[in-house]
Amino acid sequence: MAAPQTVTIDGHRLQLTNLDKVLYPATGTTKGEVLDYYARVAPVLLPHVRRRPATRKRWPDGVEGQVFFQKNADRSTPSWVRTHRIQHKTSSNDYVLVDDVATLTWLAQTATLELHVPQWQVGRTGVHLPPDRLVLDLDPGEGAGLAECAEVARLARAILRGMGLEPLPVTSGSKGIHLYAALSAGSDPAGARPSSADEVSAVAHELARYLEAEHPDLVVSDMKKALRGGKVLVDWSQNNGAKTTIAPYSLRGRPHPTVAAPRTWEELDDPGLRHLTFEEVLDRVAADGDLLAGLTQGHLSQLEPTPAHLARFERLATYHAKRDPARTPEPFDAGDSPPGQTFVIQEHHARRLHWDFRLEHEGVLVSWALPKGEPTDPAQNHLAVQTEDHPLAYGAFEGTIPGGEYGAGEVTIWDAGTYELEKWRDGKEVIVTLRSERRGARRLALIRTGRDEGDNQWLIHRTKTQPGAAEGDSPAARRQTVRPGARSDDELPGGPAGNPDVVVRLEPMLASAAEPADVRALQADPGGGDREWVFEMKWDGYRTIAVAAPGPDGVPVARFTSRTGQDLTRTYPELAPLAGQVRGDLPVVLDAEIVALDASGRPDFRRLQQHTSKAELMVFDVLQVGDRSLLHAPYDERRALLGDVLDPERPVHVPAVFDGDLDAALAFSRRLRLEGVMAKRRESTYLPGRRSRQWLKLKHTAAQEVVVVGWRPLHAGEPREDARYAGALLLAVPADDGALRYVGRVGTGFTDADRRALAERLTAVGRATPPLDGVPRPDAARARWVTPRIVGEVEFAEWTGDPATDPDARLRAARWRGLRPDKDPDDVVVERP
Incomplete structure (x- = not known):
């Protein structure tokens, strides 16, 4: 038995054991040879797995022994190995990120032969980025082989090229062929990269079905094994955000040490096409480099040393000089994202408790230490000591900085959100309005008091005028912080006679839960015409009654009230444009949903709660126009009138209605990852505050x-x-x-x-x-x-x-x-x- 060896890789010490243990008995390939392969192939392998949560397949006793399918990073994982937590339905797993040679070597030491990764990466703040590549797994059924896979690959290549994509082939090392295509701006017919795994998966599924329809004797898109004899399955499902694919250049746990090997299209024409072993792959890499280099050019080009990048790295020099990445879990990635205006306040239990206040500015987090925290009284200023700039990724950092390290202690996020910039004079003065769901909106000023160069003392001041206070408000009102969830008056303006002194109290009509089968049974009722249904999308947000009415000066103003009577108007000032989009007699009373949309335009309830995105309004009913109440009008009449009284522009929307086609509505809702579908009777009147079977809600998840x-x-x-x-x-x-x-x-x-x-x-x-x-x-x-x-x-x-x-x-x-x-x-x- 070979003696253990201790090696140092990128500053990390690793003990390598059992180097002469045979992992592939058919060829006598040892663990030492596996370690050597991964070390030598790392320069071309790592770009294809970096920042991707890895699922590992381990064969501690060799490929003829038991295989362990491992997702979670267990207690044996070195502290310097980067991980990323993914919350599943019933559990959470800390996945290893194979970002460097040291981590790859550690995995090989644990007899990890196969690495499987998704088609998306983890962003600087831990978010799941949109997929950056599409993959098709061409899997031969019994009676088919690599030759048939190569034929299907050529057919798929022609289609993908027509879509503006350039596919690259990989023989999987197991049975079939993988086709990869890089996704980037301009790579799809719409001129923009698909923004979600669901969208990419849907495109791949349609491509697979098209190939099956055009070549039914050769291609199948259904996963059922009984249908695959003599055909090639075009497996589109590996584009699902929860699925993984064997990583390019990964070994396979097969009898022979084959590899998921990138190939040329000319090779696919070879009648003797076969899978390659790790020795052959090493020779090819030495001669030709990475045949999949085009797959990573899109996102690697973002790392070019532009002046903006260089300036950011220079600003972070002090941060890096004070910290050792081998000894602290704090982030070291400079980060690269579109400019934003985010803030974070972190509670820092170091030698002395203090709060770290950080504002995103010019690609870094400009930072101050607040020994007494954020001031809450305009009459009392607090000390703020400017510290070194921090990387953007620090905005999501929570954890323990080990003893003996700079800033040792526990760090937690006390507040976070976005800010509106009023003034920024470098080294002199900063005025911002912070907005967060947790602690509301407030206006703060930072003023430098130190006169000497190197004197970093500032004052942080809570201004007398606070968000939501009008010029004529009393001093007490101007000092008040707007808090989400503050109660409104019990009633809304605009009575049935149009008298501004008369008010009405409206509560939203509520729907009953149902299953699609219930609606289909109602649609099949021979009582027919007056029981027809329409379908709307179910938006994941806060229900609101929105009122557009004349303000004190006669100019229309909008007001928003929740189901429980909470005044949401000041919480979501970005919805004020509604007042200018209403036509005809006032007041106009609308039923709507307040939502926050993610980058792909889908509602995200967490964004709404945290107020990290500007709110938008989905309007789906009108209840009053001028002195006319519409509560007793049927749904069709109200919906038609909605189009007459509202001329929507963002942030206001009037979503489309599906006319009688339940299946199409459900499919559309799932494609957009919405909460579900609302089914409404055309004849239904509006019943304020009542739950009715005239409206049914169909949710995709319980x-x-x-x-x-x-x-x-x-x-x-x-x-x-x-x-x-x-x-x-x-x-x-x-x-x-x-x-x-x-x-x-x-x-x-x-x-x-x-x-x-x-x-x-x-x-x-x-x-x-x-x-x-x-x-x-x-x-x-x-x-x-x-x-x-x-x-x-x-x-x-x-x-x-x-x-x-x-x-x-x-x-x-x-x-x-x-x-x-x-x-x-x-x-x-x-x-x-």
């Missing part, structure tokens, strides 16, 4: 609003608990008699920032005794009870029983979606068809 009745602190290791973080929430729903009924607990779906914010909020409404009966003893153990006034929402797999008849029915596999500040506990109902 979701339930819940009332939080207790919580359990996060375990920090037995027997210690960390009460600064919520580990699990105890949940209830109102029963038919109004009493709360326990339905289980939820412990997944939270970020660290969510857990900390929930612990603070729940502690503030704590109580000594449980607010309900029937909590099982194991769930009640260590529970901290709260007054039941906070509403949230969870996704779940199923009920353990019929919630209508079984008082012990529980939510199975619940996952937290977020708080619902727009709802009261009395609004919560059991969502069941």
Whole structure:
């Protein structure tokens, strides 16, 4: 047995053991040879796996022994190996990011032969970036082989080229051929890179079906094995965001040490085409370099040393000089993203507690240390000491800086969001308005007081005039911070006679839960004409009654109120343009949904909660125009009038309606990754505040609003608990008699920032005794009870029983979606068809 060897790679020490152990008995290939292969192929392999969460297949006893399929980074993972956490439906996994030679060598030492990665990368803040490549897996069925795969590859190449894509072939090292195509701006017919894995997967699926239709004797797109005899499956599914593909240049766990090897198109014409071994691949790389280099040119070109990049690296020189990447988990990537205006305030328990205030500016986070935190009173300024600029990735950093390192201690995010810049005089003065869901909007000024060059002392000041305060407001009003969720007046302007002194109180009409089969049965009812249905998309946001009415000076103004009567007008000032888009007599009262859209134009509930994107308004009904109430008008009449009274421009939208085609509406909703579909009777009148079977909601996933009745602190290791973080929430729903009924607990779906914010909020409404009966003893153990006034929402797999008849029915596999500040506990109902 060969003696262990200790090697140092990029400053990381690794012990390599069992180098003479045979991993491929058929060829006698040893672990030492595997390590040598990965070290030599790393320059061409790493660009294709970097920043991609890796799933590993390990053969500790060789390819004739047991294989281990590993996603999670276990306790044996070195501290310097970068990982990325992905939350699945019932668990979370920390995936290894194979970003450097040291990590690749460590994986080979663990007998990892195969590396599988997705077609997307992890961004600087941990977000999943849009896919940057499309892949087709050409998999031969019984009776077919590489020759048939090569024929299908040539057919697919012609189609992909017609789409503006240049495919590159890889013999998989197992059975078939993979075709890769880089996705970048201008690479698709619409002139822009597809913005989601779902879109890329849909394109690949259509291509596969087209090939099958044109060449039915050669191609199949259905996964069923019974259909694949003598044909080639065009597997489009590996473009799914949850799927992975064997990485180019990865070894395979086959009897012989074959490799997923890039090939030329000329080679695919060779009748003797076969899979290549690792020795052959090393020779080819030495002679020809990376045949897949074109696959990474798009995103690698972003790393060119432009003046902006060089300036950012120079600004981060002090940051890097104070830290050792081998000793601290803090980010070292300079980051590269479109210019933004984000801020973060991090609570830093170092030698002395302080808060770090950081503003994104010119490609870095300009930073100040606040010994006493952010000021809350305009009469009291706080000290701010400017520190070194930090990389953009630091805006998402939470963790522990080890003892002995610069800034040693625990770092957590206290607040984060976006800011509006009013003034920036380098080294002298900065004035900004911060906006966040957690702590609202506030206007702050930073003024440098130090006169000597190197004196970094500033003052941070909360200005007297705060967001949402008008010029004529009282000093008290100007000092008030606008807080999301502040209560509005109980009623809305605009009475039935058009008298501004008369007010009405409208609550949104509510829908009943249903399944598609229920709607199909109603559509098939021979009672026919007056029972037709239309379908709208179900938007994942906050329901609102929007009113456009004359302001004090006669100019129209818009006001937004939630289901529970909360005034959302100042929380979402970006929706004010609605007032100028209304035509005809005022007031106009609309039913709508406030949403936040992601980069691909899809609603993102977390963005809305955190106010990290500007809100937009989806309008789908009109309830009053001038002195005319439309509550008793049928849906079709209201919808037609909506087009007459509203001339929408962003941020206001009037989404299209699907006329009678339920399947098309459901398919469209899934393609856009929306929450579901609303089915509405054409004859339905508007019933304020009432839940009706005239409107039905069809959700793609089960979701339930819940009332939080207790919580359990996060375990920090037995027997210690960390009460600064919520580990699990105890949940209830109102029963038919109004009493709360326990339905289980939820412990997944939270970020660290969510857990900390929930612990603070729940502690503030704590109580000594449980607010309900029937909590099982194991769930009640260590529970901290709260007054039941906070509403949230969870996704779940199923009920353990019929919630209508079984008082012990529980939510199975619940996952937290977020708080619902727009709802009261009395609004919560059991969502069941």
